[in-house]
Amino acid sequence: MIIKTSYKHLVFLLLAAVLLNSCKIRQGYERPKDIVDEKLYRTDLLPKDSTSIAQLSWKEIFTDAVLQKHISKALENNLDIRIALQNIASAEAYLKQSKAAYTPTLTVGPGYTFQTQSLNTQFGQIIGERRYVNQFDVTANLSWEADIWGKLKGQQKAQMATYLGTVAAHQAVKSSLVASVATAYYQLLSLDEQKKIIQNTIEVRKKNLETTQALKTAGTLTEVAVQQSEALVYNAEASLISLDVQIQILENTISLIMGEPSHSIERTNLSSQNFNLKTDLGYPISLLANRPDVKQAEFNLMNTLELTNSAKAQFYPTLKITGNTGLQSVDIDHLFSGNSLFATLVAGLAQPILNKRQIKTNYEVSLANQEKAYLAFRKSILNAGNEVSDALKMYNAQDQFIALKKKEMLAYKKSVEYSQELVNYGMANYIEVLNANVNQLSAEINIANAEYVKLQAGVELYRALGGGWK
Numbered sequence: 001m002i003i004k005t006s007y008k009h010l011v012f013l014l015l016a017a018v019l020l021n022s023c024k025i026r027q028g029y030e031r032p033k034d035i036v037d038e039k040l041y042r043t044d045l046l047p048k049d050s051t052s053i054a055q056l057s058w059k060e061i062f063t064d065a066v067l068q069k070h071i072s073k074a075l076e077n078n079l080d081i082r083i084a085l086q087n088i089a090s091a092e093a094y095l096k097q098s099k100a101a102y103t104p105t106l107t108v109g110p111g112y113t114f115q116t117q118s119l120n121t122q123f124g125q126i127i128g129e130r131r132y133v134n135q136f137d138v139t140a141n142l143s144w145e146a147d148i149w150g151k152l153k154g155q156q157k158a159q160m161a162t163y164l165g166t167v168a169a170h171q172a173v174k175s176s177l178v179a180s181v182a183t184a185y186y187q188l189l190s191l192d193e194q195k196k197i198i199q200n201t202i203e204v205r206k207k208n209l210e211t212t213q214a215l216k217t218a219g220t221l222t223e224v225a226v227q228q229s230e231a232l233v234y235n236a237e238a239s240l241i242s243l244d245v246q247i248q249i250l251e252n253t254i255s256l257i258m259g260e261p262s263h264s265i266e267r268t269n270l271s272s273q274n275f276n277l278k279t280d281l282g283y284p285i286s287l288l289a290n291r292p293d294v295k296q297a298e299f300n301l302m303n304t305l306e307l308t309n310s311a312k313a314q315f316y317p318t319l320k321i322t323g324n325t326g327l328q329s330v331d332i333d334h335l336f337s338g339n340s341l342f343a344t345l346v347a348g349l350a351q352p353i354l355n356k357r358q359i360k361t362n363y364e365v366s367l368a369n370q371e372k373a374y375l376a377f378r379k380s381i382l383n384a385g386n387e388v389s390d391a392l393k394m395y396n397a398q399d400q401f402i403a404l405k406k407k408e409m410l411a412y413k414k415s416v417e418y419s420q421e422l423v424n425y426g427m428a429n430y431i432e433v434l435n436a437n438v439n440q441l442s443a444e445i446n447i448a449n450a451e452y453v454k455l456q457a458g459v460e461l462y463r464a465l466g467g468g469w470k
Contacts, residue, residue, distance in 0.1 A: 026150045026309050029302050031288075035378055053277055054290040054465035058178045061277070061462055064185075066268055070258060071181050077259030078177055084170040091163040098159040101152045104144035111137045136335050139326035146319040154310030158303045165299035172292035175468035177257065182459045184254045188247065189270040190452035195243045197444045202236045205437070209233055228434050236441070270451060277395065277458050288381075290466025297373075297380040304370040311366040314359045317351040384464060391461035398454035405450055409443035416440055 053061070059068055075081060113135040118124050147153055212229040215221040252262040288294055325343040329335040352359055415436040422432075462468060 026154070027305065029305050031298070032374065032377075035381055053462055054467035055470075056467065057470050058182075058462075058468050061275075061467065062178075062182055063274055064268055064272070066266055067182060067185050070185060070254065070265070071178055073260075074177055074181050074258045075174060078173075078257060079259055080173050081170070081177065084166070084173045087166045088163070088170055091159070091166040095156075095159045095163045098152075098156040101155065102147065104142050106140065106142050108140045109138070111139060113137075133330060135328060135330050136332045137326055137328040138335070139324055139328075141322075141324040143320065143322045146321070148319055149313035149316045151310045151313035154306045154308075154313065158306035158310065161299045161303035161306060165296045165303065168292045168296035168299060170292075171469035172296060175292055175463055175466065178468035179459050179463035181254065181257055183456050184250060184257070185265075185267065186270075186273070186452055186455040186459070188250050188254070188265060188267055189273070190448050191243055191247050191250065192267070193270045193448040193451075194445055195240065195247070197441070197448065198236055198240045198243060201441050201444075202233065202240065205229065205233045205236055208433070208437070225434075232434060232437065270448065273455065275455055275458055277461060291384050291464075292466060292469055294377075294380045294384055294466070297377040301370070301373040301377045304366065304373040308363070308366040308370050311359075311363040314352070314362065317349050319347070319349050321345070321347045384466075387464035388461065391457050391464050394457035395454060395461050398450060398457060402447060402450045402454065405443060405447045409440060409447060412436055412440035412443050 058071060062068060062071065113133075115133045115135070116130055117127065119127075119130055124130075145152070209226070209229040209232075212221055212226050216223060216226050251265045254265050255262045288298065323343070323345040325341075327335050327340040328342055329337070329340040334340060416433060419433040419436050
């Protein structure tokens with residue numbers, strides 16, 4: 001009785017030791033403490049209780065109804081989106097398989113064996129004659145591995161991280177796609193605005209050419225002024241052709257993003273855009289909550305950590321239980337009788353000793369992969385902060401830049417009027433008029449470009465903070 005009690009205590013202590021060692025082997029995931037820097041954005045605009053614009057749906061950011069229609073179509077038809085969805089489906093299938101690793105493997109099926117021995121063997125010579133044996137069976141085979149050290153658990157958690165990573169990758173594709181459509185759309189509006197400016201400039205320059213020809217006839221100007229005025233008309237007309245080419249190429253690009261053949265793109269105009277972002281960004285930690293590529297990098301770090309846990313568990317003994325049962329008979333007529341029943345159960349504990357260093361190599365590689373994943377995660381954070389900082393600076397600087405460019409354009413416009421008036425009275429050289437005209441056109445084009453750059457910076461800021469996938 002005392003021996004039986006001691007035996008039970010020994011078994012209990014062994015099981016407790018196994019469980020404790022199992023806990024020590026597994027390392028749970030904790031986000032690295034040095035991964036986030038509060039100065040990530042390079043800005044003082046970081047109120048404690050702010051809400052990031054990335055929390056807003058893209059429909060709340062891009063209020064142009066035509067643009068919303070294009071974005072919806074791109075999200076529905078884009079091929080990269082559909083590929084990302086298939087990646088999620090594949091990862092989900094592997095995740096289900098990893099969960100099933102805890103359950104036993106069971107196979108059932110009938111079998112037939114025909115056997116005859118060689119007469120030239122020692123056994124055949126003892127028998128002295130050839131015998132023929134037919135054997136029929138219906139067998140069930142079972143195999144199960146006890147996950148004592150967390151090897152299977154590590155693989156399952158690794159697959160879960162992979163699955164979540166594909167979901168984040170899908171979100172990243174959506175975010176990038178929304179930003180691409182919006183940026184291309186705003187660029188198209190900017191080109192339309194530039195085209196109007198060029199068209200108006202052509203009309204003005206043609207009138208100036210007529211004026212120059214008249215002043216030459218009156219003896220006020222020379223043929224040089226006429227040729228220079230004519231050259232400005234040709235220059236503007238050439239710029240108009242270049243703009244038409246850019247517009248069609250951009251329309252083709254937007255069509256491709258929407259998964260459609262090239263066609264003309266419906267659009268509004270640049271002046272009707274209402275795109276005012278609040279730049280209360282919140283703390284840099286919000287990048288981890290919203291930006292899909294950063295989340296994907298963190299899930300990859302989780303994956304490598306769990307694979308390291310699984311590789312470490314390979315150093316310890318493996319407990320496997322195998323068994324088979326069924327019916328066997330040399331006569332099919334008696335196969336389903338009680339005498340045909342057989343069963344075997346085997347439990348084995350295997351400790352790897354010599355395996356050509358494979359287990360250690362796998363573990364060392366998993367540690368290296370884990371370090372690479374950590375560095376990639378940190379790089380994604382730094383990259384995200386850099387993109388936010390760039391977009392924020394660009395977006396906030398554009399209003400002042402546009403205001404100065406408008407003042408510059410008005411000054412050139414007045415310069416053209418004053419120069420033309422002085423030429424009419426013979427008090428100035430017509431080259432001054434031509435230079436002022438060229439400068440005015442350049443200033444008008446710069447204003448249209450600056451308005452597009454602000455819209456582009458706003459889109460990039462929204463994407464850089466992780467917006468667009470909701």
